Amino acid sequence: MTLPLELGGRTVSSVSIFDDQEDVRQSYQETVTDSGLKPILEPGPLPDDPESVAALMLRADAAIWDHHLRVKSYSSKNGAEWVAECTRANWPALLCTKWEGAAPDEIRRYRRFIPVLLNPSDLSPDSLRTGLAICCDELAGRVRPTRRGWRTLVRVEDASEGMVYVILPSWNANEVVALPLRDLPTDLRPLATEGRRFHTKVNLGAETQSELFFFDWEPE
Amino acid sequence: MASREHLAIVDVGHGSAAVLVDSSGTVVIDAGPKAGLLEYLRETGIRRVDVVLISHADQDHLGGLLGLLASGEVSVGVVRLNTDSEKASRVWDDLVYELDCMRRRGVVDFETSLIQGDDGRYDQGVVHIEIVGPSAYLATKGPGSVDRLGARISTNSISAVIRLHVKGVPLVLFCGDLDEVGLRDLVRVGASLRAAVLVYPHHGGRSGSNTSTAFAEQLIRLVEPSTVVFSIGRGVHATPQPEVVDAVCRLAGTAHIVCTQLSERCSSAVPASEPGHLAPVYAQGKERRACCGGTLIFSLASSASMLPARPAHQAFVTAAAPSALCRLVRS
Numbered sequence: 001m002t003l004p005l006e007l008g009g010r011t012v013s014s015v016s017i018f019d020d021q022e023d024v025r026q027s028y029q030e031t032v033t034d035s036g037l038k039p040i041l042e043p044g045p046l047p048d049d050p051e052s053v054a055a056l057m058l059r060a061d062a063a064i065w066d067h068h069l070r071v072k073s074y075s076s077k078n079g080a081e082w083v084a085e086c087t088r089a090n091w092p093a094l095l096c097t098k099w100e101g102a103a104p105d106e107i108r109r110y111r112r113f114i115p116v117l118l119n120p121s122d123l124s125p126d127s128l129r130t131g132l133a134i135c136c137d138e139l140a141g142r143v144r145p146t147r148r149g150w151r152t153l154v155r156v157e158d159a160s161e162g163m164v165y166v167i168l169p170s171w172n173a174n175e176v177v178a179l180p181l182r183d184l185p186t187d188l189r190p191l192a193t194e195g196r197r198f199h200t201k202v203n204l205g206a207e208t209q210s211e212l213f214f215f216d217w218e219p220e
Numbered sequence: 221m222a223s224r225e226h227l228a229i230v231d232v233g234h235g236s237a238a239v240l241v242d243s244s245g246t247v248v249i250d251a252g253p254k255a256g257l258l259e260y261l262r263e264t265g266i267r268r269v270d271v272v273l274i275s276h277a278d279q280d281h282l283g284g285l286l287g288l289l290a291s292g293e294v295s296v297g298v299v300r301l302n303t304d305s306e307k308a309s310r311v312w313d314d315l316v317y318e319l320d321c322m323r324r325r326g327v328v329d330f331e332t333s334l335i336q337g338d339d340g341r342y343d344q345g346v347v348h349i350e351i352v353g354p355s356a357y358l359a360t361k362g363p364g365s366v367d368r369l370g371a372r373i374s375t376n377s378i379s380a381v382i383r384l385h386v387k388g389v390p391l392v393l394f395c396g397d398l399d400e401v402g403l404r405d406l407v408r409v410g411a412s413l414r415a416a417v418l419v420y421p422h423h424g425g426r427s428g429s430n431t432s433t434a435f436a437e438q439l440i441r442l443v444e445p446s447t448v449v450f451s452i453g454r455g456v457h458a459t460p461q462p463e464v465v466d467a468v469c470r471l472a473g474t475a476h477i478v479c480t481q482l483s484e485r486c487s488s489a490v491p492a493s494e495p496g497h498l499a500p501v502y503a504q505g506k507e508r509r510a511c512c513g514g515t516l517i518f519s520l521a522s523s524a525s526m527l528p529a530r531p532a533h534q535a536f537v538t539a540a541a542p543s544a545l546c547r548l549v550r551s
Contacts, residue, residue, distance in 0.1 A: 152291070153286055155314055
């Protein structure tokens with residue numbers, strides 16, 4: 001029996017499951033079923049062309065994505081990029097991955113458009129329903145304080161080997177955040193030297209460094 | 221309630237931030253860390269802060285000022301705080317950089333002076349803002365030096381102590397992270413600290429030595445509060461210290477003790493469901509169900525009126541944290 005989620009004008013009764021591993025898809029299928037929603041398994045391979053991707057997003061009301069998908073020809077993109085694409089397309093999607101700590105830069109690049117990131121050990125019927133509600137809220141413009149971007153000052157502590165190390169003095173003056181230099185706008189990259197300051201938007205309400213995302217960097 | 225004249229002690233997690241809204245303007249006393257202050261201002265529709273007073277240069281009081289200035293969403297009129305040569309100079313440089321950016325655009329009035337005697341300069345409507353401390357002596361000596369008794373003066377020692385009077389009645393005393401050196405100096409100069417509401421210094425943490433109990437006892441005797449607020453973050457620094465709460469309970473009798481968030485010392489778990497007693501405004505702990513009193517709202521029209529109301533808050537504590545520090549010492 002399905003128990004659809006009614007979320008501010010949006011009904012979620014089915015959830016697509018994207019993972020390159022069949023046993024994981026089966027496991028998530030149980031979780032989705034236990035949460036009162038209908039699972040749609042996506043065995044892949046996933047398309048790249050816009051029309052097929054759009055059709056993919058019509059197969060269910062929402063989606064759970066694994067991150068590490070660029071294996072076994074399942075997908076040409078990783079899950080973080082997919083979730084960002086879904087969010088921009090107004091399709092509720094959450095990322096469920098154990099790679100958050102191991103691939104922080106890969107995920108941070110898309111973090112602004114990933115409303116919910118769960119570790120598989122935290123995925124449960126309750127957390128799934130809660131996570132989908134949060135996704136739908138964010139798509140409706142109701143952004144949680146931990147996810148709201150504010151213009152703020154950033155100071156470069158160091159830059160080397162393709163990385164720039166910054167301090168967000170209004171977030172935590174005692175914690176260095178590492179960013180790939182390629183995540184800065186092209187014109188700012190040569191300026192990212194020790195002591196240099198910029199303004200950019202950051203979700204200052206984030207509780208941990210892994211939740212931080214940066215956007216709208218301002219030229220000097 | 222937050223749309224009318226009020227004082228909000230904002231739940232910003234581990235840190236301090238208060239917003240005074242009067243018919244004639246808005247004053248911020250300490251800005252907390254991160255984005256808590258910004259979220260509160262955004263939610264209450266405040267786009268202009270006339271005066272910002274920062275007690276001292278610790279991140280959990282100052283960090284939000286940087287966010288406020290840089291956000292571009294709230295205009296700021298006047299900023300006052302004391303310089304601090306001891307604190308992490310790069311963060312201070314960041315603040316000066318940001319203030320300078322704004323001052324060059326002519327949009328902020330910034331001075332590095334907030335000491336005893338600056339009374340009346342920041343008053344708003346019915347609220348008289350008294351700068352109780354630091355004394356000119358202690359501020360001039362500055363962090364890193366020693367006082368007359370040879371005790372080291374720290375950043376916390378020169379915390380600005382600010383008392384709000386509403387229609388002539390001392391309502392709230394903000395102590396920053398005042399320590400025993402700072403308190404001794406206030407006593408030396410004969411400062412009056414009496415107020416109905418005490419925002420306890422240093423989030424109920426240690427006062428700089430092993431004399432937290434003695435410090436608490438002296439402070440409570442000087443303030444005689446009917447409400448004691450600990451502005452804390454659950455899971456951060458394990459505040460308030462039990463010996464501090466014990467001293468408050470012993471000496472403040474029937475005072476209402478309220479923490480903004482639910483200390484892990486009071487309950488190892490957060491409530492299973494959303495509490496219903498909290499004021500309907502932003503509180504950093506709401507997202508994690510980590511609030512105890514949450515953001516506290518005091519009406520300026522009725523100084524005895526607070527949200528959440530005392531009975532509702534105490535009912536929450538009884539149900540959600542029967543082993544809470546404020547209950548253990550009284551039971």
